[in-house]
Amino acid sequence: MEARRLFRLDNEVLAFRFTATVSDRAGAAPRERLTDPGRLALWLDAAGLGVPGVPGVSPAELRDALALREAVYRAGLAVAAARHPDPADAAVLNAATAAGRPRPALRDGLAVWRLDPENPVADALAVLAADAVHRLGGPDRSRVKACEGPGCAGLFLDTSRGTNRRWCSMNTCGNRVKKARLADR
Numbered sequence: 001m002e003a004r005r006l007f008r009l010d011n012e013v014l015a016f017r018f019t020a021t022v023s024d025r026a027g028a029a030p031r032e033r034l035t036d037p038g039r040l041a042l043w044l045d046a047a048g049l050g051v052p053g054v055p056g057v058s059p060a061e062l063r064d065a066l067a068l069r070e071a072v073y074r075a076g077l078a079v080a081a082a083r084h085p086d087p088a089d090a091a092v093l094n095a096a097t098a099a100g101r102p103r104p105a106l107r108d109g110l111a112v113w114r115l116d117p118e119n120p121v122a123d124a125l126a127v128l129a130a131d132a133v134h135r136l137g138g139p140d141r142s143r144v145k146a147c148e149g150p151g152c153a154g155l156f157l158d159t160s161r162g163t164n165r166r167w168c169s170m171n172t173c174g175n176r177v178k179k180a181r182l183a184d185r
Contacts, residue, residue: 027151100126149173
């Protein structure tokens with residue numbers, strides 16, 4: 001199955017793209033997309049964090065990934081509301097960054113992550129956690145927002161000049177809102 005059909009991969013922030021593996025979070029029936037270890041492996045590969053030829057993701061690694069994803073999401077919502085993340089969520093992020101040893105590398109002129117073939121999932125989760133720490137605690141933390149699209153509540157980094165962006169993506173949530181407004185007229 002093609003990853004682009006299973007997952008939203010349009011968020012420019014890797015950690016926030018990971019939180020989007022649950023869709024319609026604010027809706028009546030949120031949809032989990034990481035339903036099994038194979039789906040996590042597929043998402044990691046689509047996000048550039050897969051290691052070809054390495055055996056699959058274990059159920060324990062899937063549980064760790066889901067715990068990290070939810071800690072990133074809760075911490076992101078707190079930052080979007082101009083609050084400090086819960087210390088328990090910060091502890092999850094910090095533990096994940098410490099558990100891996102990914103190394104940046106230059107391959108074919110592009111920045112990539114070199115993951116340990118013996119421990120690729122922990123390294124991939126460390127990359128995701130480090131990205132979240134940088135975004136949620138770095139200089140752009142005041143630009144972290146939650147989507148106002150109906151049912152979405154996805155996290156995004158507002159890079160608009162006036163910092164007045166309301167939707168995670170104009171192509172999805174923004175388009176839905178505008179279509180609904182047109183239909184109401």
